[in-house]
Amino acid sequence: MSAQREFIQEQNDLRDDYKIRKRTSPIVNVWRSRSTRGILFLFCFSIVVPVLVYYFLIDNVTTSDELYDTCAVDETYRVPCGKPENTTIDKCNKIHCCFDNTTKRCFHYLPSKYYYFSDSENQDYGSSLVQSPFFEAQLKTVYLSINPTSDKSVQIMLHDNSTTGTITCTNTTEYNCTINSNPLFVEFYRPNSRELLLTTAKGPMIISDHYWEWSFQLTDEYLFGLGQTLIDLSGKSTLTKVIYGNDKDHNTLPNFLAYKNGKYHGLIVRHSGPLEITVFASKLVSLKSLSGKKITLELSVGPTIQEVINQFNDNKAANLIVTPDIFGVHVCREGSSLILKDILEDFKKEQNLDFRYTSDCLHENLFLAAINEKSDSSVTSEMRDLIGDKIIKSSHRFSLSILPQVPYDSDLYTNTADLNIYFKLNQTDYKGQYFKNDVVYPYFNHASVDTFIQKLLEAAKQRFDPHLPTDFVLSRNWPSDQSFVMKEIDKFKYLSKELTEAMSSTLPWNASSDDELQFLEHNNYGYFHVEKIGPALGDGAFIMTASHTFDNFQPIINQNVDISWTNFHNTIVTILSNSLFGHPLTSIPVCGSTSTFTSSHESLCIRWYLMASTAPIFRISSDEPRRDPTSLASLTSKYAASQAKSAIDFRYSLMYYFNTVLGNNEPLMRPMFYDFPDDNNTFALVDQYMVGSDLLVVHPTLPDQTQVTIYLPPGDKWFEFWGGDSYDYNLGKDGWISLTVSETDWIGFVREGSIIPIILNTDENVKQVRLKIALCDNENCEAKGMLITGDEQSFNFTSTQSELAVTNQNGNDSFVLHEIEIFRPHSTCLIKLNADLKLVEDPTVNYHNQSNSSC
Ligand SMILES: *[C@@H]1O[C@H](CO)[C@@H](O)[C@H](O)[C@H]1NC(C)=O
Ligand SMILES: *[C@@H]1O[C@H](CO)[C@@H](O)[C@H](O)[C@H]1NC(C)=O
Numbered sequence: 001m002s003a004q005r006e007f008i009q010e011q012n013d014l015r016d017d018y019k020i021r022k023r024t025s026p027i028v029n030v031w032r033s034r035s036t037r038g039i040l041f042l043f044c045f046s047i048v049v050p051v052l053v054y055y056f057l058i059d060n061v062t063t064s065d066e067l068y069d070t071c072a073v074d075e076t077y078r079v080p081c082g083k084p085e086n087t088t089i090d091k092c093n094k095i096h097c098c099f100d101n102t103t104k105r106c107f108h109y110l111p112s113k114y115y116y117f118s119d120s121e122n123q124d125y126g127s128s129l130v131q132s133p134f135f136e137a138q139l140k141t142v143y144l145s146i147n148p149t150s151d152k153s154v155q156i157m158l159h160d161n162s163t164t165g166t167i168t169c170t171n172t173t174e175y176n177c178t179i180n181s182n183p184l185f186v187e188f189y190r191p192n193s194r195e196l197l198l199t200t201a202k203g204p205m206i207i208s209d210h211y212w213e214w215s216f217q218l219t220d221e222y223l224f225g226l227g228q229t230l231i232d233l234s235g236k237s238t239l240t241k242v243i244y245g246n247d248k249d250h251n252t253l254p255n256f257l258a259y260k261n262g263k264y265h266g267l268i269v270r271h272s273g274p275l276e277i278t279v280f281a282s283k284l285v286s287l288k289s290l291s292g293k294k295i296t297l298e299l300s301v302g303p304t305i306q307e308v309i310n311q312f313n314d315n316k317a318a319n320l321i322v323t324p325d326i327f328g329v330h331v332c333r334e335g336s337s338l339i340l341k342d343i344l345e346d347f348k349k350e351q352n353l354d355f356r357y358t359s360d361c362l363h364e365n366l367f368l369a370a371i372n373e374k375s376d377s378s379v380t381s382e383m384r385d386l387i388g389d390k391i392i393k394s395s396h397r398f399s400l401s402i403l404p405q406v407p408y409d410s411d412l413y414t415n416t417a418d419l420n421i422y423f424k425l426n427q428t429d430y431k432g433q434y435f436k437n438d439v440v441y442p443y444f445n446h447a448s449v450d451t452f453i454q455k456l457l458e459a460a461k462q463r464f465d466p467h468l469p470t471d472f473v474l475s476r477n478w479p480s481d482q483s484f485v486m487k488e489i490d491k492f493k494y495l496s497k498e499l500t501e502a503m504s505s506t507l508p509w510n511a512s513s514d515d516e517l518q519f520l521e522h523n524n525y526g527y528f529h530v531e532k533i534g535p536a537l538g539d540g541a542f543i544m545t546a547s548h549t550f551d552n553f554q555p556i557i558n559q560n561v562d563i564s565w566t567n568f569h570n571t572i573v574t575i576l577s578n579s580l581f582g583h584p585l586t587s588i589p590v591c592g593s594t595s596t597f598t599s600s601h602e603s604l605c606i607r608w609y610l611m612a613s614t615a616p617i618f619r620i621s622s623d624e625p626r627r628d629p630t631s632l633a634s635l636t637s638k639y640a641a642s643q644a645k646s647a648i649d650f651r652y653s654l655m656y657y658f659n660t661v662l663g664n665n666e667p668l669m670r671p672m673f674y675d676f677p678d679d680n681n682t683f684a685l686v687d688q689y690m691v692g693s694d695l696l697v698v699h700p701t702l703p704d705q706t707q708v709t710i711y712l713p714p715g716d717k718w719f720e721f722w723g724g725d726s727y728d729y730n731l732g733k734d735g736w737i738s739l740t741v742s743e744t745d746w747i748g749f750v751r752e753g754s755i756i757p758i759i760l761n762t763d764e765n766v767k768q769v770r771l772k773i774a775l776c777d778n779e780n781c782e783a784k785g786m787l788i789t790g791d792e793q794s795f796n797f798t799s800t801q802s803e804l805a806v807t808n809q810n811g812n813d814s815f816v817l818h819e820i821e822i823f824r825p826h827s828t829c830l831i832k833l834n835a836d837l838k839l840v841e842d843p844t845v846n847y848h849n850q851s852n853s854s855c
């Protein structure tokens with residue numbers, strides 16, 4: 001029924017288009033009369049590119065010369081034109097666009113009247129129209145560059161006239177390149193079919209001083225990315241995001257993955273200024289920029305997801321090196337005080353943490369507060385003592401949060417002001433606000449920033465030695481300015497609500513350094529922070545960053561997260577999405593980080609702990625009320641606290657499984673389609689995902705949810721993690737099974753044929769391992785698993801129906817086999833070894849003659 005109604009609706013929409021097309025014929029006439037101001041070139045559509053034809057919806061009465069500039073554009077391909085509000089047909093005609101009388105919206109022709117072209121062999125392109133739809137002059141000349149970066153990836157760059165272009169549009173074994181010069185667009189195909197990889201032909205190209213618009217399409221089928229997993233839009237709906245780091249959104253990257261006919265390809269958009277990205281239901285992607293000298297697209301052709309990720313990562317300078325400590329629990333505290341004495345008082349008052357954790361930062365503002373103090377004051381020395389007594393002595397790692405901003409009243413500022421590295425507004429160093437403190441902002445790509453960093457490190461050493469750590473969190477480095485609110489200004493003719501919001505709570509767009517306005521490089525602020533401070537912190541430094549670009553490889557923390565079920569769901573989406581785009585280590589604060597937490601969030605907070613137990617990074621860091629297990633005991637209940645502690649213990653027991661997955665260069669927490677790339681039932685899944693290739697994890701993401709439905713892809717059997725009950729595709733309805741869950745259930749399934757190492761004890765020296773072995777039904781099938789320890793040791797496990805074999809590489813006595821748990825399709829059993837077996841001795845264990853065994 002409803003499908004039919006939708007169909008009728010679609011038909012009506014279509015009919016509207018036909019009407020519109022007729023009504024717009026005056027525009028077409030104006031266009032042809034050569035009398036309209038602003039039109040430079042009129043011959044543009046006489047050279048017609050047949051490729052374009054199939055994009056259009058054309059009715060039977062269309063004459064051939066109307067074919068190539070039509071308003072009969074499918075709803076899902078309509079790119080808005082001009083200011084969205086208060087449009088009339090007259091205003092719309094004036095800016096050479098189509099008007100939809102039903103919706104009162106103005107949209108671009110297809111192809112758009114706004115394009116660039118060249119009628120010679122030159123690689124510079126002129127604009128079709130003098131003015132943009134916002135009545136700004138368009139750049140007369142722009143350039144395009146195409147640089148193949150490998151057989152499987154290519155960079156396409158649109159830039160202004162400050163540099164000329166070089167076009168290398170060659171065919172490789174993996175893609176064919178075509179470039180059309182009038183109008184200008186590029187298209188890439190897979191070489192042996194006409195399968196499209198990328199086209200820039202379907203939207204306008206507008207390039208003026210403060211407004212650029214360009215668009216591309218990767219596929220008309222499945223599109224993933226832009227901070228989401230599957231982007232699933234219908235009809236008129238669109239997805240819009242602004243890429244411009246601020247409090248609310250500092251880690252969405254403009255990256256995409258596309259799927260069609262069994263193959264994946266991907267694209268990274270590089271742009272350092274404010275960029276608004278809209279995805280239409282057709283999967284057409286529109287880019288709008290307020291700034292810039294260039295927009296770069298980087299296409300990778302796959303054809304598998306793994307290859308796309310590798311091709312993306314190939315261009316990074318360095319890679320992540322994981323150690324098991326990364327997977328421990330990291331504790332930090334946030335708040336508004338920058339007064340060292342107060343921060344220390346609060347810390348002293350706090351109950352000792354009574355759960356297992358790996359690192360403690362004491363307080364996010366500790367560094368800024370310490371910088372505000374003299375290095376020889378009694379408070380500073382009390383700080384050193386506290387770090388020593390309460391963090392180091394109990395064998396925890398001290399991790400220091402460093403914010404980019406510098407307190408205006410500090411010695412550090414006085415000593416570095418003359419370096420000229422701080423952002424200026426109106427000729428003086430710009431003062432922003434961080435919790436009511438005046439702060440100034442260094443520009444980390446400034447020529448003299450190394451001197452600043454040396455002074456910063458000196459100040460740190462004076463205050464923290466001998467406890468200056470090797471772990472650092474570069475916090476709030478989008479960077480945060482709590483005083484700035486963006487307003488509409490004349491200069492930006494296009495400033496959507498989304499852009500206005502994104503350009504607030506961070507440095508004013510017009511603050512400048514070296515006479516360059518900061519908003520032009522805004523999206524690289526965190527990147528330069530990491531790149532410049534990182535090496536100065538020493539070779540062994542472990543760094544997490546709150547804001548990054550695609551080129552960083554360091555783990556990422558998201559900040560300013562309100563606790564809510566929606567944000568819990570979004571947290572999963574964000575981590576899964578980052579895993580696909582080269583950032584497998586993303587952390588979202590457990591139970592949120594802002595002060596909105598109350599005891600009513602208890603059951604959500606327990607669920608968040610359960611989810612975090614198998615997430616890439618486990619970080620508990622929030623404003624008050626704190627939500628570590630110790631604080632939860634008094635804030636919510638002892639019950640919640642004990643659930644949270646169990647989740648943490650569970651995490652520590654799986655730490656080496658995590659280390660093994662990442663050590664094998666695979667993302668840890670990843671969407672189902674990463675492992676089942678050709679099963680489109682998995683594409684939209686978020687509540688269930690894979691942790692490594694062997695664990696399928698499920699979480700309810702709605703309040704009071706007592707049932708979860710789980711999709712099990714055809715093929716393998718899946719064993720419920722705790723009890724070993726087996727499930728598979730055939731057991732459910734088309735693969736879907738339904739389970740009843742309680743708020744404290746961690747639901748996971750082990751894939752048949754796998755072996756998962758679990759650490760049973762907390763002993764730092766000798767670790768007792770339990771192997772969870774999921775055997776298949778088939779006599780000949782072997783289960784396999786691995787354990788990578790992070791100190792160069794690795795162990796391989798192979799199990800037949802009757803026997804386990806271990807082989808080691810660089811192993812030593814530090815890991816021993818204690819227990820073996822065996823899952824079979826119709827039975828489970830446990831073998832407790834009489835004596836621990838050293839894994840370094842490559843033991844074999846026969847399942848049939850063990851005395852302490854239920855097998
Ligand atoms: C739309 O136009 C009306 C009348 O011309 C005006 O009152 C209203 O403020 C305008 N709305 C916007 C959003 O510009
Ligand atoms: C647009 O629609 C209005 C009614 O909503 C109608 O009065 C008007 O004549 C239409 N304009 C054109 C150009 O068809």
Ligand SMILES: *[C@@H]1O[C@H](CO)[C@@H](O)[C@H](O)[C@H]1NC(C)=O
Pocket residue numbers: 139140141161162
């Ligand atoms: C680039 O374009 C601008 C404005 O269109 C013009 O003023 C400038 O001279 C051009 N520069 C070069 C190198 O052509």
Ligand SMILES: *[C@@H]1O[C@H](CO)[C@@H](O)[C@H](O)[C@H]1NC(C)=O
Pocket residue numbers: 170171176177178189
């Ligand atoms: C590259 O492929 C395109 C079609 O995809 C074709 O038009 C073009 O001629 C090819 N170029 C070369 C040099 O073979």
Ligand SMILES: *[C@@H]1O[C@H](CO)[C@@H](O)[C@H](O)[C@H]1NC(C)=O
Pocket residue numbers: 171172176189190191192193194
């Ligand atoms: C791709 O280019 C090659 C030559 O480089 C050509 O033989 C082949 O036909 C092209 N494929 C398509 C689909 O145009």
Ligand SMILES: *[C@@H]1O[C@H](CO)[C@@H](O)[C@H](O)[C@H]1NC(C)=O
Pocket residue numbers: 426
């Ligand atoms: C810039 O500073 C001057 C004096 O220092 C002041 O008169 C002027 O109002 C300031 N302009 C802005 C836009 O703040």
Ligand SMILES: *[C@@H]1O[C@H](CO)[C@@H](O)[C@H](O)[C@H]1NC(C)=O
Pocket residue numbers: 425426486487489508509510
């Ligand atoms: C910077 O831009 C803001 C608007 O966002 C404006 O109010 C302010 O005067 C500008 N400052 C200078 C020095 O241009």
Ligand SMILES: *[C@@H]1O[C@H](CO)[C@@H](O)[C@H](O)[C@H]1NC(C)=O
Pocket residue numbers: 680681
């Ligand atoms: C999966 O693809 C098939 C055919 O390609 C299609 O019929 C089906 O609707 C798709 N399912 C989903 C969930 O997209």
Ligand SMILES: *[C@@H]1O[C@H](CO)[C@@H](O)[C@H](O)[C@H]1NC(C)=O
Pocket residue numbers: 786794795796807808809
């Ligand atoms: C473990 O298996 C992997 C491949 O699965 C292999 O590369 C590695 O060399 C093996 N290590 C040992 C110690 O056998």
Ligand SMILES: *[C@@H]1O[C@H](CO)[C@@H](O)[C@H](O)[C@H]1NC(C)=O
Pocket residue numbers: 765791792793812813814
């Ligand atoms: C095992 O080897 C690692 C280095 O590979 C070393 O750090 C550790 O102390 C050793 N453990 C034992 C028990 O020998």
Ligand SMILES: *[C@@H]1O[C@H](CO)[C@@H](O)[C@H](O)[C@H]1NC(C)=O
Pocket residue numbers: 846849
């Ligand atoms: C267990 O069985 C295996 C092979 O069947 C045999 O080699 C081994 O000696 C037996 N071990 C014990 C303790 O009986």
